[in-house]
Amino acid sequence: MSPMSPMSPRRRLMHRRAYPFAAQTNVGRVRALNEDSILALPPLHAVADGLGGHQAGEIASAVAIDALREAAPRDPDATGLAQAVQAANRAVLDAVAQGIGREGMGTTMTACMIEQGRAVLAQVGDSRAYLLRNRQLTQITEDHSVVGALVRSGHITVEEARVHERRSVITRALGTDPELAVDSFEISVLRGDRLLLCSDGLTAMVDDAHIAEILLANVDPTRAAERLIDAANTAGGADNISVIVIDVTEEQGAQARLHNHHRNRLWLYAALWIVAAILVCAGIWVGVQRYAERQAYLRVDSAGHIYICRGVPGKVLGKTLTFETIETSVTAEMLTSTDLTNLRLSPTYDSVDDARGALDEMVAVSPMLNNNETVPEQPVP
Numbered sequence: 049m050s051p052m053s054p055m056s057p058r059r060r061l062m063h064r065r066a067y068p069f070a071a072q073t074n075v076g077r078v079r080a081l082n083e084d085s086i087l088a089l090p091p092l093h094a095v096a097d098g099l100g101g102h103q104a105g106e107i108a109s110a111v112a113i114d115a116l117r118e119a120a121p122r123d124p125d126a127t128g129l130a131q132a133v134q135a136a137n138r139a140v141l142d143a144v145a146q147g148i149g150r151e152g153m154g155t156t157m158t159a160c161m162i163e164q165g166r167a168v169l170a171q172v173g174d175s176r177a178y179l180l181r182n183r184q185l186t187q188i189t190e191d192h193s194v195v196g197a198l199v200r201s202g203h204i205t206v207e208e209a210r211v212h213e214r215r216s217v218i219t220r221a222l223g224t225d226p227e228l229a230v231d232s233f234e235i236s237v238l239r240g241d242r243l244l245l246c247s248d249g250l251t252a253m254v255d256d257a258h259i260a261e262i263l264l265a266n267v268d269p270t271r272a273a274e275r276l277i278d279a280a281n282t283a284g285g286a287d288n289i290s291v292i293v294i295d296v297t298e299e300q301g302a303q304a305r306l307h308n309h310h311r312n313r314l315w316l317y318a319a320l321w322i323v324a325a326i327l328v329c330a331g332i333w334v335g336v337q338r339y340a341e342r343q344a345y346l347r348v349d350s351a352g353h354i355y356i357c358r359g360v361p362g363k364v365l366g367k368t369l370t371f372e373t374i375e376t377s378v379t380a381e382m383l384t385s386t387d388l389t390n391l392r393l394s395p396t397y398d399s400v401d402d403a404r405g406a407l408d409e410m411v412a413v414s415p416m417l418n419n420n421e422t423v424p425e426q427p428v429p
């Protein structure tokens with residue numbers, strides 16, 4: 049099979065945006081060899097802590113990680129990931145059968161696929177996954193260990209378990225049973241969440257409160273991973289230490305849906321505002337028309353005919369606001385030149401009656417009707 053077959057993990061990586069992460073493994077200060085293996089191939093991440101000593105533990109964890117990578121589903125899927133861990137279990141058993149490594153070798157496996165607001169996890173052994181959310185650190189996997197069972201049954205405390213002499217005795221591991229039970233589950237992740245996968249080389253040396261402190265104090269995932277390893281080594285570094293820190297930063301998945309929801313709401317608000325603005329404009333327009341309908345003005349045309357118009361002179365927004373034009377029997381010659389000049393300016397009145405009254409007054413002082421009382425005016429040049 050070609051190394052770049054369509055199903056190769058590298059190809060799977062190409063179209064995806066991964067959450068920022070850091071993955072580090074360290075031999076510690078006591079062991080000669082690092083038997084942990086880690087995988088960081090977004091969206092797939094895993095920590096495997098090999099058991100069985102030299103030429104066993106490191107092989108078991110490496111074989112399991114390789115098989116997991118090959119068998120992992122394309123997209124986060126709890127059942128698919130659990131099946132991949134089972135495939136990794138068979139790979140470890142097969143390796144022993146083929147004389148690779150040693151009889152009795154085994155490994156833990158904490159695997160996580162995280163993408164678009166979803167994280168699926170598969171768990172065997174005592175490596176752990178933690179979720180840091182709202183500054184609270186929560187272990188989300190269960191330890192398959194003797195002390196883990198004792199803690200769950202209430203016989204010892206978490207603190208007692210951490211220093212218990214049988215703390216490293218695990219009750220489930222890859223490489224021991226072909227019918228391996230794998231814990232698997234899915235959680236939703238939110239922007240700002242931080243996931244930590246780690247081997248017991250961290251958790252046996254550093255308590256949860258201190259782990260939380262370090263994760264909170266170091267925003268950069270690489271720095272956080274380094275500080276966690278430093279803390280385990282400062283506390284003695286009795287075992288190999290592996291940490292993977294994944295930050296949920298992008299607006300993916302649930303967050304993206306939430307974001308879209310907000311964006312839809314914004315459109316709704318914008319639409320409501322536009323409708324409101326249209327209604328206000330329409331209201332103003334109706335108000336203007338109602339007002340104009342009651343108004344009146346006088347107009348004289350080029351032939352000297354005089355009209356009473358209902359409305360207001362001129363145009364508003366390209367629309368005339370004259371609703372009615374009433375021709376009168378009054379003509380320009382019947383009026384004084386002063387009144388005629390005023391008339392040419394289209395004087396406005398509060399009603400048609402007012403306009404008619406004003407015109408009657410002009411006629412009443414007309415030189416044509418009142419020759420005896422009024423001095424004829426000079427013609428306008």
Ligand code: MN
Nearest residue numbers: 097248249287
């Ligand atoms: Mn270990």
